[in-house]
Amino acid sequence: MADGRVFFIDSGGSKTVTSLDVETGEDKWVYESDVSFAGLSIADGTVHLGGKYIREDSRGRGVAVAIDAMSGEYEWDVILPSRYAYNDDYEGFDEITAETPVVADGNVYVPSRVTDVNPTWFESAG
Known part of the structure; x- marks a missing residue:
């Protein structure tokens, strides 16, 4: 709030x-x-969100999104890097979900978790 x-x-x-007015309940x-x-x-007039893309071209990629708390207008987003590579022999992908961002000292910290949807994934070198 x-x-x-x-x-x-x-x-x-x-x-x-969704943003609602506390007194009236109005959207x-x-x-x-x-x-x-x-x-x-x-924090500081911005709603910071964590999650994952569900569109086909970046499905399962973790992302942090910032929107203006007063207007609901998009401010920025950052796609989280993946340490995993796709194995073309199998269908599947690694899902990286950005969790609830934490804002401190002017920085946005985004914890994340990785779910290997298919156990044939492998860690890339580099």
Whole structure:
């Protein structure tokens, strides 16, 4: 909650973030994305979100997204690097999910987790 608003991600790994007025319950804005969000935090007028892309060209890639808390406008995003390479002999991918970002001392820290969807993945050299 910040500035008389409450922010939430619709349940179940939703791609929708909503801001409501605390007193009236009125929607202030709804932000829709191609990211399945896992968590959010608010700092300095910005909603920081962690999740993973669900679009085909970057499916399973972890991403941190920032949106303006007052307007719901997109500010920036960062795709998390992967330490894993795809094995072309099998269908599948590694899923990297960015968790709830933490903001401290002007920096945004994004914890993440890796789920190997297919055990044939291997760690790349380098």
